[in-house]
Amino acid sequence: MHTVGSVVAVVPLHGEGILPTGTRADVFREIFWVFLLLGTLVGVVVIVYMFYNAYKYRDGGARAGAVDGRERGAADDRPTLGELPTGGGGGRKLFLSFALSTVIVISLIAWTYGTLLYVEAAPTEQEDDVLEIRVEAYQFGWAFTYPNGHTADGTLRVPQGETVELVVTSRDVFHNFGIPELRVKADAIPGQTTTARFTPSETGTYQANCYELCGAGHSYMTAEVVVMEPDDYERWYENTASNSETPSNATTANSTTANASASVGGDR
Amino acid sequence: MNDETRHRTEPDGGHTTDGGHASAGERTTDGEHETDGGRATDGGHATAGDELDPSRIDGHADAAEEAFPPLGSIKRWFVTTNHKDIGILYTLTALFFLVFGGVLALLMRVQLWTPGGNFLSPLSYNQAVTAHGLLMVFWFLSPFAFGFANYVVPLQIGAKDLAFPRLNALSYWLYLFSGVLFGVSFFQGQSLAGGWTMYAPLNLPTYMPNVGATTAILALVLFVASVTVSSVNFLTTMHRMRAEGLTYWRLPLFTWTILLTVWMMLFAFAALLAALLILTSDRLLGTTYFAAEGSGSLLWAHLFWFFGHPEVYIVFFPALGVMAETFQTFTGRRLVGRKWFILAMILVAVQSFAVWMHHMFLTGINLQVKTLFMATTIGISLPFDLMVFALIYTMIKGRIRFTTPFLFSFGALVLFIIGGITGVFLGAIVLDYEFRGTYWVVAHFHYVMVGGVTALIGGLYYWFPKMTGRMYDEWLGKVHFGLFFVGFNLLYFPMFLAWETPRRVIEYDPAFVTWHQLATVGAFVLGASFLVMFWNLSRSLFVGEEAGDNPWEFATTAEWAVPSPPPLENFPGTPSYGSGSLRFLTTERALTPGEGSGGAPGVADGGTTAAVGGIDHDLDSRGLGGHDPDRSHDPNHGHESHASVWPFVVGLASFVVFLGLSGFRDGGLPPGMEGGIYAGIAVVGTAFLAFALVGMARQRFRGPAGPFGESWPFDGVENTKLGVWIFLASDVVLFGAFIGAYVFTRVAHGWVDWHVVPHDPTPGLVNTYLLLTSSFSVVLALVAAEKGSRYGLLAGLTATLVLGVGFLANKAIEWNELFHEGLTLSSSVETSTFYLTTGLHGAHVLVGLLIVLYMMGRAARGAYLDDERPVEYFGLYWHFVDIVWLFLFPLFYII
Ligand SMILES: [Cu+2]
């Protein structure tokens, strides 16, 4: 418990205490770093201890004398061929370590569980403010449908600072829609919908990938995610009601991304 | 062999004195049979510690049994049923598949050398990904572990062989031929290319039309058949055939891990079999389970992961067993907290069936379910902490010798710790959301799974001297470990650093190029390290030092108390822990005055019986007595068989059948020549398989005879009976998964909106009566057999046959009418579930009727009258099939 607390204290916390808040990206970063720090610490301690014991109790000339000393008890009592097994000693130490590891793991998970509730429970306030966009996966691309019926293929445009709810499904096989930089991910399952919410905090162009093997084009099944200034977005959105970007003219969408300020994963 | 059987008197006689054992009463019964002295009469050439040599067994071979060829002969390896030979076959075959899967991995790593490489086409890459996963998980990891299990477990528990040696050989041949079939799939257009998880509906012909994909799935079905046969065999052996004094708590840890592994296999692979059979039916017959909108995709995910998570432990537990054994031996310490270690493993084995949905956190399951599965997942990780600490504390006050096996085990523990810690990351759902489908998962499970491989490689070095009688070269072994460990971490650790790369892509973000190139270098180092191993081990076969019985100081388990390699029937006497440590009870001791009072040789009624007849002698290991205490006392039949070519033939025939089936698609065949060829192969294969099965059933073959030292809690259940029960347990899971699939699909489509396919339940009701009546007729047949009435027996069997044929005919008429109404297998998901689930049951009925037909033929010539047990065991199966129908009828006809 003590260790957990002290490590958590090192991590920059958002206002209201021990549970991380903010965008999904913030939440992920904080939890990930705590896990990484603590995981590394535990791993290093345990593995170093293993090596220490392996070295200390190595069989060798130098140790022949030591065996006569304080470790005589153990030395006299070596396993013999054909004996029936008995439980070795050391039970107390075993249980202490076990209890410690249990406490660490359970407190870590309990802590992240609070975050899970936070992430999952977000939608209660102002249901109207949520921008719902339907994401349809197909071999091998993504189609996005906006509330006004506008459909775009290959490019998702969202306004900065607004909560977006993706309603994800698939036309053919199992895919998975993910925008790594924004820490958004949802399975795209035929005949079923899943949802993912996020609130982009910075404008820019990001890349969405497919995270479930779906066939020959899986590696190339990407989409562009453009986070726009709210005003720019509004202007763009006004103009969409009439003309849809269909797969046939989807390429034109790429020309409008000149204002990209961030780019993920290089150009393909 | 005779040596052992004649010494049997001693432990049983001795037992009455140290009674108070849970099973003492049962054993006393056996002791009484002992004292009729029949066993002591046979042979007579036994002396203490006399080494058994195969030639002596050859001398005993009677006409119906096959002679057992010597080790050097090629023929030996096709006919052997000896557990040690089969262990070696498993090990070598598994290593072949390691190379196969490893080369595929190297191809992938070459492709990933640059961010946008052109080495492989996307489809080739997807096939490589898929085949690599399937080969490593199915055709390498478990069979490799089962090479050791085959070789070592009977030695550790004091058994002369597995309970059903021929079935053991059959498991091996099914395994080998399933692997060959998988290899064939690459030559039929294209193999599976959807990842080892084979997600639906990508796995359907709509998206993967090639014959090769079907072949690969059929290869998996054949593999599962092998696993199921093997599980039944191992469970029967380990529960029934332990040496005196070897209670469960006292079993060596490697045996413990195998015991739990096999239990998990029995159930997990039954679920996988259900998934694969449904998939096969979708591909071959055109049912629409996995194509069904709104249910198919998730149905596959549930079925697959219900199998998939236990599979992780199925793969890892044997490695844990090797670690426990080698840590004890090479530290010269007993495992700390041994009982807790075992309890932790039992907990994991049970709980492994309740965590599968953590693979599906992003599929839209609700928060409550997520929470539940997060809790079970974290819960299952905790027992492993205990096991890790137990292993570490075992080193304290040890005399640690860094031999190659210990280095590998020690390394495996380090890798497992890293794999375990990175796994906890995945247990936190918020993190799991982001790790899903990325290299974090790839890196994590390779640390765990290949960490397990590391320990198993240690096991190979550990038992190599036992298996071959020669020592490997220690220095080369250490070189292997050095290269392996460096290569391993160079390969998999950078994957954590490049974790944002999506899984199974052929090109990636150039930002990660350094990590991917390091990984590729590591892959080649890891691959090269195995060249050192192959060189070392094959060279040592010829020039290695003689290993002696026990090359390892502080080894405790029984395999080290016998020569390397052990003689055909393993022990110089009957192994017993009755006195508190391992002893081999021999003739002299058995004859010591005051012990084994009735056991004097020559007082025999031996030779009076031999009335066993030519039934399947796998059925014939001597059980309870009670029916016929003299069974198997004939001096000419008092030994066990070690050779049968039929397992090989059955394996080959199954291969041909499945190859023929692979051409089918949507209930039809490809047009023209190709279709004709596949149909021809299927027909020829089926005839060949029927011939092989009858040949195997008719062969005289004698498995290890009891009574055995410890059989608790199955003292009263003879081997074959227990085997049948265990098989039925896996069948329960198979049907359970089918019914689960039906319920899941129906709920997804709205329970009440569902169209029950047969609008008239009458045929189903009639069939219920027919089957129930047939259960009575089987009972009547058994009673008649017990009374020795041949005609009663024949009448009972005939009635069963008639009723069963009536069931199938009624069903055929019913189906025919439904077909005419246009309700075919592919009409809808309703008809698919109806035809397939009741069809699976019908197939069980059909198999039962074929057995009845076979038994009628034999009964007409007087079989089963002095040993009615085959009728009894068939009855168990038949009643089970009836009970299944009692569930299916209401589910598919009424509600
Ligand atoms: Cu994909």
Ligand SMILES: [Cu+2]
């Ligand atoms: Cu799992």
